[in-house]
Amino acid sequence: MHSPFPQRPRRLSLLPMPSAEFAMAFASTPRGARLARLFVxxxxxxxxxxHTGRVNETLTLITAELCANAVQHGRVPGRDFHVRLAVEADGARLRLEVSDTRAERRPAVATSSDTAPESESGRGLLLVTxxxxxxxxxxxxxxxxKTVWAVVRSAPDLREPRVCCP
Structure with a gap:
């Protein structure tokens, strides 16, 4: 049956729409951690x-570290980890939260002297700090x-201003 109204193509997007909060569950795998970083x-x-601004680069790196920790240290088989990014009430800071289901394994900040120079891991929370x-x-x-959270000031990034087209 032919409709008298032209069909508009449906646009499906799996990417988050602009809002004051983004929250999603990800598989507790390295791929899930990568996807979380990309979505944030x-x-x-x-x-x-x-993407090339200070706030984005900083929070993307923090996301990568916290999600990698959730996958490596907080993984429970069959359970996802959750990521939440929100603008705080005052609008001046962004809060990132990464939650997993392992309450007994809480992160502790190590000092740089606690990590062997040749070690390939153990510096994630030093970066977050x-x-x-x-x-x-x-x-x-x-x-x-548990939920590991980080807060970053969200001042406008003047390093690379956006260019708008009329």
Whole structure:
């Protein structure tokens, strides 16, 4: 049957739409951690923090480290990890939360002297400490596990202003 109204193509997007919050569950795998990092970078870009800007680069790196830790140290077979990115109420800071279901394995900040120079791991939380304005660990709301969170100031990035076309 032919419709008298022209059919518009349906546009399906799996990428987050601009809003004040982004939250999603990811498989507790290295691929899930990569996808979480990419989604956070895209979300920040859609909120006006370009991929090459300070805020996006900082939070994307923090996301990569916290998600890698969730996959490596917080994984429970069959359970996803969750990522939440939100603009805080005052609008001046962004809060990233990565939750997993292993409550007994809480991260602790090591000093650079605790990690052997030839070691290929063990520096993730040192990076988070250096990059975030604040970070910590809390009990996971609504379920077993923990939430590792980090906060970064979201001042406009003047390094690479966006160019708008008329």
């Amino acid at each position: 970078a895209h979300c920040l870009d859609s909120w006006g923090h370009p 250096a990059l975030a304005d604040d970070w910590g660990v809390s009990d996971r709301h609504g379920g077993p596990g």
